[in-house]
Amino acid sequence: MSRRFSWFNATSLTLGFVFLYLPILILVAYSFNQSKLVTVWAGFSTKWYGELFQNQAFMDAAIVTLKVAVVSSTIATILGTMAAYVLVRLGRFKGRTLFSGMIYAPLVVPDVIVGLSLLLLFISLGMGRGVTTIVLAHATFSMCYVSVVVSSRLVSFDQSLEEAALDLGCTPWDAFRSVTLPIIAPAVISGWLLAFTLSLDDLVIASFVSGPSATTLPMKIFSQVRLGLSPEINALSTIMIAIVTVGVVSSSLLNKRATVRRLRQEQDALKQS
């Protein structure tokens, strides 16, 4: 493969990145616009950020969103990890194919249908719609993502580690807690982060299952945008982008540093032996 510079490669790379990031860059730039008109540049200002924090409706929505995201991703992580463990460890039990198919199905079922069916379920159960129903809905659809992430780690997990723990005196639960969980922890954490992001991001399902008492940030932004663009929303979106960027970059840096350190230590061990 040629690694040399060519105009074709450079152009396609540039176009690709422009396509992906130009809209975001424009949004970030206009969040610092002094003018109230979103499309007219009138000089640099951070006043919209200040106003954003004064806006009680936005702050309430942000708190609801964070609450929902933390609780639902935690539930999804516990359930998803359990499901992955059963699917990978129990071998062939009756109905395994059905079970594994059903756990991955929500990945491809359209959000609208998931939202609608959950709404019908909550109505028929007589549940009042609010934060609880959003949490349940988010936990339901994000647990399949968690179980995909965790089961891919469990497949490469040496089962004799668990047997060794049992052999050394652990009960099955103790073996899971003190051996399996610490080893698969990175996968569980990234599953949690994925579920958290999905919950933060979701508009469709939340719109179906929420009631008047609970509005999430994406719902709030969407309803505001229908009334017209405001620089405050640009500021809010920029903050969300910043949070996500910092999270993704720092987690990948941590990961890379751990890998590099481990490789170096392994080489040292080889040299000594």
Next chain:
Amino acid sequence: MNLPAEQTGDFIPWEDADAKPIIRFQGVTKKFGDFTAIDNLSLDIYEREFFALLGPSGCGKTTLMRMLAGFETPTSGEIMLDGQNIAPVPPNKRPVNMMFQSYALFPHLTLADNIAFGLKRSDMPKSEIAGRVDEMLSLVQLSKFGSRKPHQISGGQRQRVALARALAKSPKLLLLDEPLAALDKKLREETQFELMDIQEKLGTTFVIVTHDQEEAMTVASRVAVMDHGQLVQVATPEQIYEFPNSRYVADFIGDVNLIEGAAKSVTKDAAVISWAEGLPDINAAAPEGLAKGDNCCFAIRPEKVSISAEKPTDAANALPGKVLDIGYLGNMSTYHVELGNGQIIKAQVANQRRLSRRAYTWDDQVWVSFTATAGLVLSA
């Protein structure tokens, strides 16, 4: 050769009718669906033994070991440990520890924490654990490495940590599942002797599973040769090698020449085996129960076959043939001699002089000879 039976003097509890076995399998059968992994097997293992389960893959030796550890339960039959039926006892409640083939060291714990793992879950007081860990680390000569993680040490060191961890709780019985399979040949041979030293020092009963017959012969006080879920022969390494009870064992352990024939005449202690038209009959010692006319098999190890250019006058058996192939192994050479009927006899000659000129070469006419007691007549 440094055989354990010689080291331990007269350690032969299996011949003592009063000795109580530490492990007793009684009519144990294990089925996985339609597949019978262990077929109605009975076996006694005694305290302080270094017992080897030997066989090809799929013979049931690993299943037998996993039943001792508690990871499999027998379909029928009883497994007694110290007189107690252990079938219903879960692995974490058994005074048995296992060293895994993959070593199964916990990657997130230091070596010291790996060794302390089982101790923390025993009734050992906390204050004594650190001392015990140091003791185990020095037993396997890794005292300086306690704070390292498993990925920071070499494969040979990992193997020793796995051994230390399995021995830390002073189990009544230590199980070793192919413990040396991942090491290179030289390290493996060194480690075999280390294992024997440790076993002798601690006096723990060891049961080792291996498919490597040399390893089993070197370390074990007794070897059980298995095939298709059954024990074919259980005996000391010397007996297994010199007195195999069947073609299967003779062929599985070491190199052997097998000559199929029939008993032409049988007296109290001698048999004459006719095996090929136009070639001299074989004179051999008669085994018990061999009758005239029985089909049988004459088995002889290559190192017990001599090779000469002239017909030896004093040998009980001498067969003419032609050198087909010569294998030079360094310490010895193996000659493949083709007899008149196409049967190939392997003869091993020690290379006692450096670079001595070979007395025979390809296509030379030679005689292979052996005494009447050098080989064994097998009817099974």
